[in-house]
């Protein structure tokens with residue numbers, strides 16, 4: 031859906047995007063994760079033909095960008111730099127103006143399309159209110175409604191939850207998952223680890239313009255080969271585990287083992303009460319820290 035090869039953008043001496051090879055597949059919910067200033071917005075703008083690359087190649091929906099961007103854009107919904115809207119007009123009127131700029135049908139078709147988009151983002155009941163009375167979350171959803179008007183195959187969103195409260199973030203997340211389940215590929219940039227971890231199936235980590243890692247989240251979060259055990263009988267458990275115990279903190283034990291079910295059976299068989307047992311997995315934060323090294327504490331700042 032999106033492929034870039036050695037994509038680079040320089041602003042004078044600043045290398046904003048540095049030889050990035052991106053692979054976004056159909057059906058992905060792809061999180062492009064990096065701290066502020068790491069080049070996310072610049073890359074997103076290049077994907078949409080809004081900024082020209084210094085060097086490298088871009089393909090979106092199988093076509094080269096910017097050369098054939100005019101064929102690509104009708105199939106792409108985009109939200110870049112926050113939603114722009116006229117405050118004195120209603121949400122519906124704003125969408126109508128936005129829709130009028132594109133091709134596609136008579137008055138009735140357009141009205142239906144706008145209605146469906148408002149419905150989809152949960153604004154159908156407030157669509158007559160002027161946008162200046164909208165909360166930031168509602169404005170962001172209106173921006174998304176604009177991106178959805180053409181039933182895009184691909185959504186490209188730059189920091190779509192910027193400035194939203196936890197409820198607003200949750201609503202956007204649920205909406206994006208729903209759209210993805212209906213077949214839309216989602217590519218979004220974010221500097222928030224937690225957001226990517228909860229929403230995405232695939233992640234690209236960018237640091238100072240370079241893509242330092244790209245993989246499926248499930249693969250990155252593979253089991254570590256350790257098991258976390260909670261038990262009210264830690265001493266008895268330690269005796270059974272003989273040599274496999276890695277650490278012990280009160281009633282919580284870390285054990286070198288990769289099969290929680292087998293370990294559970296052994297402990298219970300030996301009369302050890304098991305309160306909780308699970309395979310340990312790396313968090314996305316650990317993955318990021320390993321991939322970026324020192325300086326990556328800039329990740330996850332609000």
Ligand SMILES: Nc1ncnc2c1ncn2[C@@H]1O[C@H](COP(=O)(O)OP(=O)(O)OP(=O)(O)O)[C@@H](O)[C@H]1O
Pocket residue numbers: 041044045046064065066067068069070071072073221
């Ligand atoms: N038009 C421009 N002219 C000069 N430098 C620019 C321009 N746009 C971006 N930059 C620089 O390129 C680098 C990457 O910026 P970019 O906005 O792409 O990062 P970002 O990851 O999107 O950050 P943020 O989340 O803060 O928007 C920064 O050092 C920025 O100062």
